[in-house]
Amino acid sequence: MLEIKDLHASVEDKEILKGLNLNVKAGEVHAIMGPNGAGKSTLASIVAGKEEYEVTEGNILLNGEDIEELAAEERAHKGVFLSFQYPVEIPGVTVTNFMKTAINETRKAQGLEEMPAKDMLKKIREKSELLDIDRKFLSRSLNQGFSGGEKKRNEIFQMAMMEPKLAILDETDSGLDIDALRIVANGVNKLKSKDNAVIVITHYQRLLDYIVPDYVHVLYDGKIVKSGTKELALELEEKGYDWIKEEINA
Numbered sequence: 001m002l003e004i005k006d007l008h009a010s011v012e013d014k015e016i017l018k019g020l021n022l023n024v025k026a027g028e029v030h031a032i033m034g035p036n037g038a039g040k041s042t043l044a045s046i047v048a049g050k051e052e053y054e055v056t057e058g059n060i061l062l063n064g065e066d067i068e069e070l071a072a073e074e075r076a077h078k079g080v081f082l083s084f085q086y087p088v089e090i091p092g093v094t095v096t097n098f099m100k101t102a103i104n105e106t107r108k109a110q111g112l113e114e115m116p117a118k119d120m121l122k123k124i125r126e127k128s129e130l131l132d133i134d135r136k137f138l139s140r141s142l143n144q145g146f147s148g149g150e151k152k153r154n155e156i157f158q159m160a161m162m163e164p165k166l167a168i169l170d171e172t173d174s175g176l177d178i179d180a181l182r183i184v185a186n187g188v189n190k191l192k193s194k195d196n197a198v199i200v201i202t203h204y205q206r207l208l209d210y211i212v213p214d215y216v217h218v219l220y221d222g223k224i225v226k227s228g229t230k231e232l233a234l235e236l237e238e239k240g241y242d243w244i245k246e247e248i249n250a
């Protein structure tokens with residue numbers, strides 16, 4: 001699904017990713033952990049195609065295709081979803097209407113007709129029931145006055161509706177409370193399938209109490225320096241990141 005080879009990337013001439021390798025197969029959930037400033041959000045932004053970052057070396061392959069030259073929107077149409085892509089408040093545009101537009105724009109870009117209204121409603125009903133989202137929420141203005149938990153709910157609902165092949169959730173928000181963590185985790189657990197892959201970025205082990213990742217990677221100083229299973233996350237929780245630094249320097 002996603003293959004990242006020897007990725008080097010800079011922002012404003014400062015090298016941030018320094019030879020990063022990562023392989024994610026369909027059906028897998030990967031967690032990326034690491035200290036502040038390691039390059040986690042940079043990695044997410046680069047895979048999604050944000051333009052302020054410059055890839056100086058290496059490749060990003062999505063299902064075997066080099067996506068480096070594709071704009072963020074084209075990557076989205078190929079099934080790459082990055083959380084917080086639409087954090088804007090849009091007064092007067094409801095959660096539902098926003099989703100309808102997003103879905104139909106994607107379909108248009110893929111050369112498909114608009115989704116018939118009946119199918120759209122069915123899909124909205126199915127996904128909102130799956131995620132325990134109530135009707136009132138769906139008719140609220142997008143992001144307006146949303147609490148942290150509601151923003152997460154909206155994000156996970158977007159992910160459910162878009163049915164991405166590769167979902168990247170960058171949990172940067174230090175203010176995530178337990179409810180918000182549960183919303184994210186519950187969403188990921190319900191939406192994962194053998195055909196999609198999820199990358200969850202976090203520096204909090206506690207998110208991984210609810211999501212069981214197949215692999216855990218440590219991103220440190222622009223590289224993935226260690227990979228393991230969920231036990232690695234527990235070890236990090238207990239011991240912090242310093243021992244990794246020592247291991248690298250040994």
Ligand code: ADP
Pocket residue numbers: 011012016034035036037038039040041042043052
């Ligand atoms: P993490 O998500 O692991 O905390 P980031 O990817 O956000 O780390 O940041 C890695 C480094 O890159 C930091 O030193 C940060 O200041 C720098 N950086 C990231 N994005 C930008 C940007 N748009 N402009 C300037 N510096 C940036």
Ligand code: MG
Pocket residue numbers: 040041042172
């Ligand atoms: Mg970050």
Ligand code: MG
Pocket residue numbers: 057058059060066068
């Ligand atoms: Mg390249």
